[in-house]
Amino acid sequence: MTTATAQTFLLPDVGEGLTEADIVVWRVAVGDTVTVNQIIVDIETAKSVVELPSPYAGEVVELLAAEGQVVAVGSPIIAIRTADAQAAAPAAPAEGEAGGPEPKLLVGYGARDAGRSRRRRGAAPSGAAAPAVTPPAAPAVTPPAAPSRDRPRAKPPVRKLAKVLGVDLAAVEPTGPDGTVVRADVLRASESGGRPASADPAPAVAADGSETRIPIKGVRKHTAAAMVASAFTAPHVTEFVTVDVTKTLELRELVQRRREFRDTKLTPLAFVARAYLRALARIPTATARWDEAAQEIVVPAGVNLGFAVATPRGLMVPNVKDAHTLGLLDLANAINELAATARAGRTTPEAMAGGSTTITNVGVFGVDTGTPILNPGETAILAVGAIRRQPWVVEDAAGERIEPRSILQLALSFDHRVLDGAEGSQVLGDTAALLAEPGLAVL
Structure with a gap:
């Protein structure tokens, strides 16, 4: 018989040798159903904004870190109730156990979308975390979206650049021959697209309006x-x-x-x-x-x-x-x-x-x-x-x-x-x- 098990996802080392990260925005809320490799949170390290995928499939039980909170690597950030812990996310071999592959670092899985909303969807953290379970070694890559019928004309390197910068080729005015989108068009569209959602600091204005305090982080x-x-x-x-x-x-x-x-x-x-x-x-x-x-x-x-x-x-x-x-x-x-x-x-x-x-x-x-x-x-x-x-x-x-x-x-x-x-x-x-x-x- 399958039993419901709460799994705790620990903030991983994203491959930069850093010790902490800021929770930028939760993509899920308590009660949401998530799948393996679904993006659940954006974190900001000292170098970049990274999207973290879920290592488990199930229902979100609790968000254990609030947006804007600085979290140490290895600390619990979310609890997910799974139908079967072993089936959803097999744990890495115990230390010293032979025969298992060496666990890999969980690194960033693609750049964040600058246009995503920063609206808080999750509740503030509360209560104790469930027992920690090691996240899976290497989650699969999220499959790309299906191409549009009216696919804009662009060479593969230009498409790759647009994907990295989060530029929609269909919205770019082409200047190349035969209506082809060229590299300069993508760069121009990126520069005119404004600042990413995570860029703005969150200053706290004093009660008397005399000063502004900007947190030193990231x-x-x-x-x-x-x-x-x-x-x-x-x-x-x-x-x-x-x-x-x-x-x-x-x-x-x-x-x-x-x-x-x-x-x-x-x-x-x-x-x-x-x-x-x-x-x-x-x-x-x-x-x-x-x-x-x-x-x-x-x-x-x-x-x-x-x-x-x-x-x-x-x-x-x-x-x-x-x-x-x-x-x-x-x-x-x-x-x-x-x-x-x-x-x-x-x-x-x-x-x-x-x-x-x-x-x-x-x-x-x-x-x-x-x-x-x-x-x-x-x-x-x-x-x-x-x-x-x-x-x-x-x-x-x-x-x-x-x-x-x-x-x-x-x-x-x-x-x-x-x-x-x-x-x-x-x-x-x-x-x-x-x-x-x-x-x-x-x-």
């Missing part, structure tokens, strides 16, 4: 702790250079007119990134990390180039994997996608991990330059300022003259334990030289 909490640790661990040195990038901007205009770049938003940042990557190739220790425990400097085989992105949830630094292997077109597309994904609140934990060095573009805010703090674990970070038209001394065979030119300031902060002054100066100087004379890249 990305902002993680960023604050990381920046303090970085500032007081790595001895920062920052150097500056001012460079005439007129020729690089002329090259950008020329390249943008090429057919293969027609659907790509080609920004000056892509050229800065290419120049920086070339400079790093000469000083590979600029992408190294300091291993205090082993007393070693660890130099990676390649470069995962991070880009600091200001988002409604705080500063995020996703990175382009193996950026040193990409040409200008692929690098520009990767940068655009990283930024759009981050602003949409859909950056995955994988995209945040394994960075080698970072570029922060403060120029988008009209700032000339700054003294950036190293992303924890990295040796160098390049700040890119605003490009301004200024009078500049130009020297050629005819002599010197003053002309209006496009001028950019760069600042490189680096860990003086890993790089000495000469090496840091060479990285910054080589980057500036390639931006001043982009033709040097063929050497």
Whole structure:
């Protein structure tokens, strides 16, 4: 005879090595019937918003954590009454038991839908939790929805990008040939779609209206702790250079007119990134990390180039994997996608991990330059300022003259334990030289 059993789902380690997460929104309420792998809750970690699927099929008995509550990994968050615990969700083998597969970490299952309502559906937690049962090792992937009859025209990479950003292709105005939706259309639709539901902080206004209090949690909490640790661990040195990038901007205009770049938003940042990557190739220790425990400097085989992105949830630094292997077109597309994904609140934990060095573009805010703090674990970070038209001394065979030119300031902060002054100066100087004379890249 089958007996009804209450199973408790514990907040899992979502594969980021973190210890806690915020409950953003419950997708179910007490009394609802759920199925295995049905999304039941959105949680926000220090890096991303993750959807958690149910490991059990049955009726929701109790919500053991409230929306907005910070919950430690391993704590109970929901109780579900199942018809048969063993049939609904087989437990992992006990510790030391032979013959069973090693349990896998429960990781994020797709990006959250920015358009979902944040209306509270569940009740506040109350009462004691039922006995804990280990969640299943690897839930199945939720099957995709059936395609519409009037399926918009788009290439597979563009469809994948739209899915990641939560953009409905049917609602996108196509600009490609024969009504095809291109990458730039998806990015434009994503940027105009507003902020994700989870982005807005929940300030608490004082009774007299004199102040507003914003909870420190999620990305902002993680960023604050990381920046303090970085500032007081790595001895920062920052150097500056001012460079005439007129020729690089002329090259950008020329390249943008090429057919293969027609659907790509080609920004000056892509050229800065290419120049920086070339400079790093000469000083590979600029992408190294300091291993205090082993007393070693660890130099990676390649470069995962991070880009600091200001988002409604705080500063995020996703990175382009193996950026040193990409040409200008692929690098520009990767940068655009990283930024759009981050602003949409859909950056995955994988995209945040394994960075080698970072570029922060403060120029988008009209700032000339700054003294950036190293992303924890990295040796160098390049700040890119605003490009301004200024009078500049130009020297050629005819002599010197003053002309209006496009001028950019760069600042490189680096860990003086890993790089000495000469090496840091060479990285910054080589980057500036390639931006001043982009033709040097063929050497």
